[in-house]
Amino acid sequence: MTIDRTSRWLPLVVLLLLGALLYQLSPILSPFLVGILLAYLGDPLVDRLERWGASRTWGVILVFTLFSLILLLLLVVLLPMLGRQLMHLYELAPLALDWLQVTGLPWIQAQFGLSEEFWRFDQIKSAFSANLGSTKDIVTVILSQATASSLALLAWLANLLLVPVVCFYLLRDWDLIMAKLRGLLPRRREETVMGLMRECHEVIGAFLRGQLLVMLALAVVYSVGLMLVGVDLGLLIGVLAGLASLVPYMGFVVGIGAAIIAVLFQFGLELYPLLGVVAVFTVGQMLEGMLLTPLLVGDRIGLHPVAVIFAVLAGGQLFGFAGVLLALPVAAVIMVLLRHVHDLYKLSDLYAEPPGPGTPVEPPKQ
Incomplete structure (x- = not known):
């Protein structure tokens, strides 16, 4: 009786301990989670290349090359365009504040009967305008903040470099890992x-x-x-x-x-x-x-x-x-x-x- 009761609670205890361990390791899990996600996405493509006669390793290399080309295309074409539009939005923000102060807020004050000093918008606008004038280059500000702590920057770069490494090895051995995990299942509950x-x-x-x-x-x-x-x-x-x-x-x-x-x-x-x-x-x-x-x-x-x-x-x-x-x-x-x-x-x-x-x-x- 005691053994049966212990065997019932054992999976729950293992799950709770595993959850606590994952929570404690959460600061270093990001590259592994992203690598698992990319490997899961790429596995059907590699399997299809294997059915066409390619080896598992060459299939992984081809899929990896495809992912890299897509990422390079995003970095070269899309990100600069988005960066320019972000800068344009950043420069338009004072005009938006002007419109709110001159047109939008007076209309709201008239509709709801608010006092003229309710918003205190002059201080917000002056602070934002001063910040805009002193930080024209957002990329420079971000890099300066990132390099303020060399240890944090190195950790971020290490995590970034870990993603393709983890993805490559998981993608190459995905079928083997799945087969071994299936072999660990209880025989009576496998199906x-x-x-x-x-x-x-x-x-x-x-x-x-x-x-x-x-x-x-x-x-x-x-x-x-x-x-x-x-x-x-x-x-x-x-x-x-x-x-x-x-x-x-x-x-x-x-x-x-x-x-x-x-x-x-x-x-x-x-x-x-x-x-x-x-x-x-x-x-x-x-x-x-x-x-x-x-x-x-x-x-x-x-x-x-x-x-x-x-x-x-x-x-x-x-x-x-x-x-x-x-x-x-x-x-x-x-x-x-x-x-x-x-x-x-x-x-x-x-x-x-x-x-x-x-x-x-x-x-x-x-």
């Missing part, structure tokens, strides 16, 4: 656990390969559409709206709000740019709802928007940027497990209907 793992794999794959493609497609649609309308910050707003589409409808709300504000500052109350912004985001929502999400993601994730927000915030709080990347896949796995717990609960005696007045009651087993 049940593998069924759960296959369902988790479908959900995670739907998110990682589906939702990320949806975000990328929306970012392209929004950015190209806003630049065709003539919005100066079109690329920046489009990328932010694409990233925000991780949460359902959040990308539409954030993107159209930021785009309308940018159009008002750039064109004033001209009707055609405003209609162009509305048309761009309407087309984006129609593509997402009728084509992109059904085709690329489907209904296999099924996370509530509030659960998505909580998972992203919790992942960022626990593991930083890597936690944000892994938050929704982990939440999707938890959802799969909870679904099976729910099914087991429905089949258990705890959920069963109470016996009726005429139902014979079985005597307790000796």
